[in-house]
Amino acid sequence: MLVGMDDMGVITVRDLRRRYGGAGGGGFDAVRGVTFSVRRGELFALLGTNGAGKTSTMEVLEGLAPPAQGAVRVLGRDPYRERARVRRRVGIMLQEAGFAADLTVAETGRMWAGTLSAPRPVAEALELAGLGHRTRVAVRSLSGGERRRLDLAMAILGRPEVLFLDEPTTGLDPEGRHCTWLLIRELLGSGTTVVLTTHYLEEAEELADRLAIMHRGRIVRTGSPAEVAASRPARISFELPQDWREPVPELAGTRASVAGRRVLLQPDDLQPTLTALLGWANSRGLVLGALDARPASLEEAFLAVAASSGEPVNGNEDGEDVAA
Amino acid sequence: MIAGIVIMSRPGQSAHRVWALARAEGVLLRRNRLALLTALALPAALVYTLKAAPSVAHAGGSRSAGAILLTGLMAFALLFAVYYNLVAALVARREQLVLKRLRTGESTGAEILAGTAAPAIAIAWAQIAVAAVAAVAVFRVAPPASALLVLVALVLGTAVFVLLAAVSTAVTRTVEMAQVTTLPVLMISFASSGLLFPLTLLPEPLRSAAQALPLTPVVDLMRLGLTGTAASGHHLGPGAAVGAASVPVLVLAAWIAAGAWAAQRWFRWEPRR
Numbered sequence: 265m266l267v268g269m270d271d272m273g274v275i276t277v278r279d280l281r282r283r284y285g286g287a288g289g290g291g292f293d294a295v296r297g298v299t300f301s302v303r304r305g306e307l308f309a310l311l312g313t314n315g316a317g318k319t320s321t322m323e324v325l326e327g328l329a330p331p332a333q334g335a336v337r338v339l340g341r342d343p344y345r346e347r348a349r350v351r352r353r354v355g356i357m358l359q360e361a362g363f364a365a366d367l368t369v370a371e372t373g374r375m376w377a378g379t380l381s382a383p384r385p386v387a388e389a390l391e392l393a394g395l396g397h398r399t400r401v402a403v404r405s406l407s408g409g410e411r412r413r414l415d416l417a418m419a420i421l422g423r424p425e426v427l428f429l430d431e432p433t434t435g436l437d438p439e440g441r442h443c444t445w446l447l448i449r450e451l452l453g454s455g456t457t458v459v460l461t462t463h464y465l466e467e468a469e470e471l472a473d474r475l476a477i478m479h480r481g482r483i484v485r486t487g488s489p490a491e492v493a494a495s496r497p498a499r500i501s502f503e504l505p506q507d508w509r510e511p512v513p514e515l516a517g518t519r520a521s522v523a524g525r526r527v528l529l530q531p532d533d534l535q536p537t538l539t540a541l542l543g544w545a546n547s548r549g550l551v552l553g554a555l556d557a558r559p560a561s562l563e564e565a566f567l568a569v570a571a572s573s574g575e576p577v578n579g580n581e582d583g584e585d586v587a588a
Numbered sequence: 589m590i591a592g593i594v595i596m597s598r599p600g601q602s603a604h605r606v607w608a609l610a611r612a613e614g615v616l617l618r619r620n621r622l623a624l625l626t627a628l629a630l631p632a633a634l635v636y637t638l639k640a641a642p643s644v645a646h647a648g649g650s651r652s653a654g655a656i657l658l659t660g661l662m663a664f665a666l667l668f669a670v671y672y673n674l675v676a677a678l679v680a681r682r683e684q685l686v687l688k689r690l691r692t693g694e695s696t697g698a699e700i701l702a703g704t705a706a707p708a709i710a711i712a713w714a715q716i717a718v719a720a721v722a723a724v725a726v727f728r729v730a731p732p733a734s735a736l737l738v739l740v741a742l743v744l745g746t747a748v749f750v751l752l753a754a755v756s757t758a759v760t761r762t763v764e765m766a767q768v769t770t771l772p773v774l775m776i777s778f779a780s781s782g783l784l785f786p787l788t789l790l791p792e793p794l795r796s797a798a799q800a801l802p803l804t805p806v807v808d809l810m811r812l813g814l815t816g817t818a819a820s821g822h823h824l825g826p827g828a829a830v831g832a833a834s835v836p837v838l839v840l841a842a843w844i845a846a847g848a849w850a851a852q853r854w855f856r857w858e859p860r861r
Contacts, residue, residue, distance in 0.1 A: 328691060348696070356692035362685030366619050367612060378608020379695045381601070422694075 273301035273337075274426055274457045275308075275325060280334035282320045282481075294320040296481035297334070302474075307448070307458040309468040312478035313570045318461040319359055319430055321478070325459060326356050326428050338426060352381040355424030357415050359431050359461075365404035369395055369414060372403055373421065380422040392450075393417035394443050408435045416444065420451065427451060429460040433467060445470060465563045477569050484569050489562050496560045496568055497530035500538060503553035513544050525553075534559050605695045609703025617707045624711070627669065631661050631715045635722035654727030655814040659807055660783050661719040662742065666749045666806065667774050669712035674705055674753035676766045683762065687857045697855070705750045716742065729814075737813030737833050744840040745806035751847025752802065758854035777803035787819060802843050805836030812836075 280298040285291035295317040302308040310318045323329040324336050327343030327350055336343060343350045363372055373386035383389075390396055393413040398406065406414065412435055419427060429448070433441040441464075448471055452458060462468055468475050469489045476486040485492045497518075503525045504512075512520055518531040531537035538557050545552050617624060638657060681687050681704060690700045723729050732738050752773055760769040778784065780798035787798050798804055811817055812829045824832055 326692065348694070351694045358688065358692060360685060361689035361692070362681075363689070364612065364616055364686060365684075366616050371612060371615055375608055375612035376693065378611070379605040379690075379693045379699075381694060418689075 274304045274339060275302040275459065276335075276337045277301065277321075277325070278335045280321065280324060280336060281332045282317070282324065282329070283332045293481055295324075295331075298478070298481070298483050300476055300483060300486060302457060302459060304457055305452065305455050306473040307452055307460060307471050309472035309475035310459065310461045310478060311465070311468055311475055311566060312461075315480075316478040317481040318478055320481075322428055322430050322459070322461060326354070327351065352422070353425045355419040355422055355427045357419035357427075357429045357432055359434070361415065363403040363411070363414070366402060368400055368402055369406070370399040372414065373399075373417060376418050376421055382423060383421050384423050386421070389417045389421045390414075392420065392447055394440070394447075409437060409440045412436055413440065413444075416447070420447075424456065426457045426459070429458060431461055431463065433462065433464065441467070465566055469562050477566060479569050479572070484572075485565060492565050493560045493562045496565045497532055498534035498537075498557070498559050499564070500529040500531065500534070500541065500555075500557045502527055502555040505550070505553070508550070510548070513540070515540050602696070602699055605699050606702045606706070609690070609695065609700065610706030613704060613707045614710075617711075627711050628714055628718055631665070631719035632722045634661065635719060635726055639726050652815060652817075654723045654729035655811065656783075657727065658716075658719060658723045658729065658814065659810040661723075662716050662745070662810060663778065663781055663783055663803055663807060665712040665715045665719075666745050666803070667777060669715055670705075670708050670746055671749040671753050671756075671773060672766065672770050673711070674708045674750060675756045675760055675770050676763050677708060678704060678753065678757045679760050679766055680763050682757065682856065683859050685858070691857050697852070697857075701750070701754055701851070701855075705753075709746055709750070712746065713742070732814045733816030734813045734829055737809050737829065739813075740833070740837065741806050741809035741813060744809075744837065744844070745803075748802050748806075748840055748843045748847060751844060751851050754851040754855050755847060758856060761860065773802075777801060780804060781807045782819065783807060788821075799835070800839055802840070805839040808836040809833055809840075 278299050280295055281293065282295040283291050283293050298317070298321055300308070310321060312318050320329075324331050325338060325343060327338070327347045330344045338350050339353055341350050343354075367375065369390065370386060373390055377383040377386050377389075387396070387399070390399055393416045395410060395413050395417060398410060403411070403414070412432070416429075416432060419429070432448075433444050436444060445467070448458060448460075452471075458471075460467075460471065472489055474486070474488055475492060476483045477492065478484070485495055487495075504527060506525065508525075512522070512527055512529075514520075515529065515531065515537050517533060518529050518537050520530075521528045529537060529541070534557065541552075544550075635657065678687070678701075687700065691697075695703070720729075756766075756769055756773065760766050780787070780801050781803040782798070787795050787804070790798060799808075808819055811819070812824070812833055816824050816829050818824055818829075818832050
């Protein structure tokens with residue numbers, strides 16, 4: 265992680281709120297007070313279930329929509345009010361955007377380059393995105409994955425200092441995803457700051473310096489992927505023999521739950537707990553059936569968030585939703 | 589701080605962006621040769637057909653018949669080639685999420701609108717040029733009393749109907765709906781333009797109202813520019829013609845201001861969800 269290169273943050277978001285529809289009962293609060301900052305050269309990932317408010321947050325950072333409340337700064341400026349000044353230094357890949365279907369890939373790139381202040385050569389951008397061999401093909405003939413790569417080529421065409429990627433690898437095959445990851449790493453290496461949303465936890469684990477998990481318009485976990493994963497305990501599960509009577513020993517820093525013969529331990533520290541458990545079992549000649557031990561994972565942290573109900577919101581109607 | 593050193597957007601950059609967008613639209617237009625050919629053949633065919641029409645044949649060869657024909661064709665070009673086509677084109681681009689993408693770049697809303705409108709404008713102006721050539725060939729039209737007023741009519745009229753098209757897209761969800769949502773502007777503009785019947789037939793409050801509608805001042809300016817004749821039918825000298833042009837020019841300027849404001853207020857870059 266690059267720390268201290270730019271303490272102010274390339275992006276700062278303070279108490280951001282967004283609301284669709286009017287004030288009062290008919291509206292919907294998509295973003296409910298989000299605060300974070302992104303440092304120069306780092307990749308910040310926004311995770312969350314569908315409808316968590318990721319895209320609504322991105323739209324404000326991109327300058328496509330004003331915040332209902334709160335302050336957002338990108339490169340020190342208001343991306344909505346000072347759009348012209350911010351945009352030339354920013355690249356945006358939307359979750360979904362269209363092309364003129366009858367233009368070729370190269371024509372599409374040339375058109376876009378013509379609207380940018382300091383574009384890189386179109387051929388270079390297409391090559392980087394893995395479309396170098398498809399330049400003369402009409403956009404209507406591209407596969408879904410190729411269109412996604414063209415989206416990416418357009419976003420990086422202006423040599424952006426800050427790159428916004430809204431689900432950049434959705435719809436890509438594993439190879440395409442891997443290529444996109446390589447390109448993103450290359451851009452990070454050259455100092456580009458990236459904000460990315462994704463549904464793929466391994467993508468965040470692979471690329472993110474820091475991430476935030478959003479749920480119902482709020483950030484509920486934030487930190488490095490390892491830190492966020494560590495917010496959850498590790499898991500050890502096993503089965504005791506049918507006729508086993510002795511209770512499982514109390515282990516420090518561990519929650520235990522028993523369902524019939526099946527035991528689930530959730531230790532804060534995996535290794536000492538596992539060592540103690542295996543020592544206890546060995547000393548009794550006990551064989552633990554279906555033994556499974558795994559460290560805390562981002563996926564588990566994510567699923568725990570997704571399964572939780574939203575924290576109650578002042579005066580709002582959906583605070584009492586039951587966990588799924 | 590590096591972020592503090594900012595180059596202001598210059599007019600040259602703005603023109604560059606509009607050109608890039610318009611050029612791509614031009615490529616798309618060229619890919620649709622049949623539509624392009626039809627659009628250009630139509631006005632010429634119309635001029636030759638109208639020559640045979642009894643009412644025109646009766647006034648045949650007269651200076652005013654050619655001028656009226658040319659004015660009428662320009663009105664049609666503004667209403668259909670610019671206004672109607674542009675409503676349909678903008679709605680199609682919005683539904684395809686193309687406008688949404690263009691909004692993520694450096695181009696301003698006005699630049700995107702201008703770039704997208706460029707082919708529609710080019711076709712309309714080419715139609716008028718073809719019609720002018722045909723009218724000269726068929727009707728022996730005299731040189732215009734004031735070419736400047738003709739040009740002003742063309743430029744301001746185009747600006748008004750481009751902006752009205754942008755505003756009309758706010759109530760047009762789909763391309764098919766454009767056939768319905770454009771009717772009020774098309775019918776009211778045309779009916780009250782003075783082309784269908786002389787506005788002098790209208791009682792006073794209605795006549796003033798008609799003068800304030802978007803197509804009427806374009807027709808007035810065209811008549812002044814082509815024949816030097818005021819709406820009342822009086823022939824004016826070149827100096828008086830320019831003086832008489834001030835009211836329609838102001839009306840068009842007011843429409844442009846109102847259209848720009850309304851477009852900024854109601855234009856949608858994305859389909860309704």
